[in-house]
Amino acid sequence: MAAKVISGEANIPDFDEAKAALKDYALKRGAAVFGIADSAVVEKFAPAGHGPSELLPKVASVITIGVTGPTQGTWRAPAKVMTSVGANVGRIYRVAVGLSFHIESHYGYRSIYCPPHVDPEFGARLPMQSLKLHAELAGIGARSLAGDILLHPEFGMLYYGSVYTEMPLPADEPMADNPCPAPSCVKLYKESDQTPCQKYCPVQCLSGELDDGGTVAKMNFDMYRCAELCQQYENMPTIMERAFETDDQLTREETLYGAEAQSFFYKATAGVDTNAQCFECMRVCPIATQSESVDPIRRAAAARAAAGKGEA
Amino acid sequence: MPYGVSEQMIDTYSELIFDLSLNKQTRRGDPIRNLDHEAWLAQREATGLNDPEIAAKTGLAVEQVTFIRNITERRLFRLNQYRKLYRLGGGLRYREDRYQDPEEKFDLSDKAVALRLAMHIMPSQVKKFIAEGLWSDEVLGDLLTVKNPDDPAIISAAETVTYAQLSQRAEQMAAGLKDHGVGRGDVVAALLPMGPELLISYFAVAQLGAVFLPLDPSLSGFEIAEYVRHCCSHSVVCENTTGDVPIGAVSYRDLVATDVPDQPGFIQVAADPLLLTASMAKNEQSKAGILTHQNMLSAMRNVLPLLKLAPGAQIDLSALPVGGMSLVLAQCAFAAGAAVTTEPANATHTATPTDEDWIEISGADHKVLLWGQSDTLAVLTTEQDHSSAAALPGVETRVLGDGEAGELQVRGPSVTAGLLANSKATAAAWTADGWYRTGTEVTIANQSGDKICYSIKGANQ
Structure with missing residues (x-):
């Protein structure tokens, strides 16, 4: 099935089959979830200058994977x-970069690992591309009340990576x-006007409203x-600025050499x-910590049980 | 002027750009997940714009927007937020109303800083006191953790205050003082006789990390005003604030009537200054010895076993002038689960000043004499008379003079950490090698090994 020329015109593969094979590749290498977004739809929603075509002009698909968050411990x-x-970002890199090479070498289509970093043109707070989008x-996460951190109903909080x-x-x-919000969060909101993530954020950066049906009205x-x-x-x-500005030697030393x-x-x-990274909003999120497959211990036990059944 | 941006332009545009940027994001509903592009576009501005979008909106160049936004972010950026995480996890969650920034915990006024700058303890002495267990992390407030909170702690003609009441009123008064603007390291004077008001004030001031300046009501109006001025007292706690009261007077009754807020507890630090002992120096200027929690508690630990106070005992301190020594004896009572009384009738122990710098404490079947000055607290003791006083644990003594008579010099865990705002008195009080000059003439009465007994003749002898 593999085509050996770039931007394959030689052999046109079965794309459903290829998608299944790519998903299998990603899951075997550590991804928990795999999805594909239509690049045209991403382009439509992405802010100007931050669509996939900025990186890969003839992009057709946005492959996105998620690896699980922290262990229960x-x-x-x-x-x-x-x-x-x-954090689990190392595993994303391994899977996503691997996918980009795998697509080029097996299917002959140009691919690029989407950089998860800030845009050097604009400083520390503007990402180059929105992996969240x-x-x-692609259906592997939905925006939460916790600053739009994506949540997955089975895997909770995931770390995401993309390949164009x-x-x-x-x-x-x-x-x-x-x-999001989980039923227990809706209950707390009704009692106290705050969901757990809003209440326990150490810098109180979250607020919002739920509607009468318990869905997000405003985040x-x-x-x-x-x-x-x-x-x-x-x-x-x-740190540097404060050290330059202070007239007090002890303050300068604390600024530069403090803990x-x-x-x-x-x-x-x-x-x-x-x-x-700070995890405090997610630590109190029932979806992030208690979803069906979020617990590696339970997940592995379920897998072992399933394997046992298969053998039987 | 980077990118043609002036400081005036930053003033003009910073808030607008900041609010439009990703720094503030608001999402209504779930438009992307629902693929509702129109709804998404309608709220696009609220979700946070990137710099080209802001530039298009404001008419500035993209580079100008980026510059102004980054500068604004830098100027608003607060350092040390990461500290908020340090005590979280393992079941502990952040609560805004309970968090206190470590820097704010140690906010000191200029006057409080001046007081700290007057403290200087020789490093070798600190090492010794710590190594020998004479100084620890114990603070005054720890004395209120007692087994029987309903036992009497202070007895006066007007009332009996239990340990639980002492603790509660101290907490209320600390809240009152805080509301009154008293902060860590500030000096709070108390113009009160020995009794519940004075001792509650002492614990309240300690709870705030502030410094207590006891002023005996028998002092002259001039002395009181001078000590209050010299010690830069933030407030003067009086029984009432009518009549002839010093500047800064605040009513004890008003302070203890304060509700205790649900806020982070006040932090007491053992090495912090706790007490000022004001007096006139030989240069006829005021001086104030600075005593830390460690000074006051080490003095207490030295004296406590000598007093033989059992739980339930009552020590009458009414005859003593209000000051460091009377407070040390009160601490001894609390440490023993006994009570301080100002009613001699039922007292099991009575403290009496017998001569200059001497106090006699007599119980039913024993007596003990303590010698010390306001800046040294108790450093010598005897069960006999003034001619056989020996050093308390951890106290080093020497005599500077000819032969076996001369000025007594001391070093020890209860000796003042410094004198406030009197550089001449400070220079005169310590030798170059860190001995405190008591100015008291003594004679070596006898010496056996390391133990030296001194004869100290008071003014009446």
Whole structure:
């Protein structure tokens, strides 16, 4: 089936079959979910200058994958430990970059791993592309009250990655229902005007309203507050500026060498730990922590049970 | 002027650009998941625009928008938010009303900073006191953690205050003082006689991390005004605020009537200043010795076993001038589960000033004498008379003079950490090698090994 020329005209594969094979490839390498968004639809919803065609002019499909979030043990760890070991971005890179090479080598269509980073033209708070948009349109996540972090009804909070390809794969649909807010969150909202994620955010960057039917009427996200907490790499210019400005030597030393500055510089220079994550809204999210397949222990047990049945 | 952007342009556009940007996002409904492009476009501005979109809207160049937005983000950026995570997890969730930024916990006024700058303890002494267990992390407030909260703690003619009431009123008064603007490190004077009001005030001030300045009501109006001025007192707690009261007077009754808010608890730090002991220095200027929680509690631990106070005992402190020593003895009572009384009739123990710097505490079947100054607290003791006083644990003594007589110099865990705002008195009070000069003439009465007994003749002898 594989075509060996770029932008395959030689052999036209069965795209349904190819999609199934690509999904199988991704799941075997660690993805929990796999979906495809129609690049034209992504282009329609993406802000000007941030559509897939900016990266790959003849893009036809946006493949999006999600890897699971923290282990059950990690969810129970102190917050500062979670920020260190909670993220799973390494697995995304392995799966998504692998997919992009796999498509080119097996099917002959140009592909590119979509960079998950900020746009160098605009600074620290504008992403180059919206991975969230891809996953939402591909039906593997829906926007939550927690600053639009995507949630999956079975896998909870996922880490997403995307691959753009010229291969015209059949697209998926967005989810029919949004798992957020969960019934228990609606209950708390009715009692206290806040959902758990809103109540326990350390920088109080979340607010919003539910309608009478318990669905989201309005979601407010003060991203700048979240960034102050989560995007520690943004500390650096402020640290330098404060150190320059103060007349007090002890304040200068605390600014440059205090615990937070030291740990930030350690993370930044040693390239270890994450300096861009806080989990507190997700820690209290029942979808993120208690969904059917979110628990690796239960997931594995179910898989073993299923395998046992198969053998029998 | 990067990209032609002036400071005035930043003033003009920063809020607008910030509000339009992704920094503030609002979504209504679920338009993308529902593929409702029109609904999405209708709320596009609220969801946060990128810089080209903002430029198109405002008529600025994209580069100008990016510059102004980034500068605005930088100027609004608050450092150290990450600290909010440190105590979370493992079942603990963030509560805005309970979080206190570590820097705010230690916010000090200029006057409080001046007080700290007057403290200087020799590093070798600190090492020694810590190594020998003479100083610990214990703070004054720990004395209120008692087994029997309904036992009497303070007895006066007017009332009996239990430990539970002492704790509760101290908490209320601390809230009252906080409402009154008292912060960490601020000095709060108390012009009160020995009794419930004074001792509750002492614990309340400690709860705030503030510094207590006890002023004996027998002091002259001039002395009171001078000490209040010298110590830069934020407030002066009085029984009432009518009549001839010092500047800054605040009513004890009003303060204890305050509701305790549901806020983070006040933090007490053992090494922080707790008490000021104001007096006139030899240069005829005011001086105020600074005593920390560690000073006050180490003095208490030294004295406590000498007093033989059992739970339920009552020690009468009414004859003592209000000051460091009387507060140390009150602490001893609380540490023993006993009570401080100002009613001699039922007292099991009575403290009496017998001579300059001497206090005698007599119980049913024993007596003990303590010698110390307001800036040293108790450093010598004897069960006999003034001619055989020996150093308390951890206290080092030496005599500077000819032979076996001369000025007594001391170092020890209860000796003041410094004198406030009197550089001449400070220079005169310490030797270059860190010994505190008591100015008191002593004679070595006898010496056996390391134990030296001094004879200290008071003014009446």
